[in-house]
Amino acid sequence: MWTVFLDLTNCQLRIGLSTANKLKDLQNENTRKAYSKVGTDCILYCLGVITGEITDFKTSFADEMAEAGTNFLTALQTTSTSDQDDALQSFLFSLFNQRRCGPPDKYDFLVFSFLVPYSFLNDGTLRACGVFSQFFSKTIFFGRAAIFNRIMAESARDEKGFFE
């Protein structure tokens, strides 16, 4: 479990806000909606890549991603909210639980390949990377939240402490 966090925190991409500030921001409903919007786009993009509908950008994904994405699509057909939540969490976990985040192959990573075009949606420019960093920060935090949520759930299920 811990190695997951190390992989993500060792990612050399800039993240604009400290975790404390993000946590504080996330408690704001508007911020949370903004994160959800990015998360929705990210998930749809990843599903598009996994299903072969999006071929415009060079991406790579693990088998785990494809399996989790398929499960999430299947869960969307059901009416069970818990099934959808679990499938989504597994999918997010697969997206962000990648040890390949370190250089030099991190840029083919599925989420990263999403972040680059996504930074151009709101008048993003090549000159200023602030917009890119902003979306990157949001999405990474969103992924971390998924990982944290999963850890917490598994810890509760196994009746273990967080770091056990």
Next chain:
Amino acid sequence: MKGCRHAVAGGFNENNAMAYPTPTPEPSSHLIDEDTIMDDDGEIFDSDPTLVDMQTDETFFEEDETLVELDISMGEEGDESRGASDGDHEYDDGSDSQDGDALKAGWSEETIQTEAMVRLGLCINTAARVVICLACASAVKPRELPTHFARVHRPMSTTTSISEELITTYDLRPDVNLRPGSLITAVYGLDLVTGYLACDTCGYACKTVPAMKRHTKESEGCKDFRKRPVQTFVPNSKQWYFGVNLKPEPTDEVAELSLDPLPYLLKKFAPVPFSSIPIKSAKTPADANHFLNIEKWDLYVEGKTGAEITELLREREPNLRAEVRICVERFADQVVTKLTNVYHEPMAAMGDYTG
């Protein structure tokens, strides 16, 4: 030497009183200065009696032998009257509208009108290399301008030196050919007359088909003819017409834009939206910042426009998007709930550092 400004209605009214046009910016050379045209006393500076006003000298344009000889010498045939007198029939759907349907030709690129010319009601056509008197709707021999003004447009005046300068600067013909000798764009300032046939090669115009066929037979290189609007440098003569091309009518959109300067300026000077510009990578490392140089993420989107990327990410399967959005928002709420319930752990678990 193309037209240097837009059309300005200038010249004289029906009573030969000077009608001043609306002043406009003058981008081209000021060949004629008003102070140099009129002397201090307001008298005509040069009134050479030997110069003949082409507009008013009726004897010059009478259909006499001299006239015919002149026309033949230009490789054309003054046979309008002869053709009609021979009993030739009129062109099928031709209608002689030269008496009542005269229209003014619009501004053309071959027209030059400096500010001084505007004051005098003159303009120059570089295709025909003639000076046009807008008030008379006729061509005037450049050297006869002082006489023309003295006779017709008092108290306006000009000088022979100005005339010579016009001839030199704009390469004008010292005399005025009765026809240009080729098809040209309609001359601004002259009346347009319909109901004539015009040769596609030399622009010769006449009313009847036999007369035109006679022209094509006798003139080398002239074959085809058609009905065209015609003009004449000498409107009082009611002959010496030549065919002209009309500029294409502007479309409604163009006309609308030309009437409203704001949309035109916005369209012309507004920067191209970023979403429609294909993204290019930096040519050299110096063109990119440090972040871009390291990650080179611009390569991922090179060649795509922002609009294409937006379509790629946002416009995909709206039904699926709605379902995913519900799940994601619900997930975000759960995360917030759990994170806020656990005070210390999230700081470590989320990686508490400032990037």
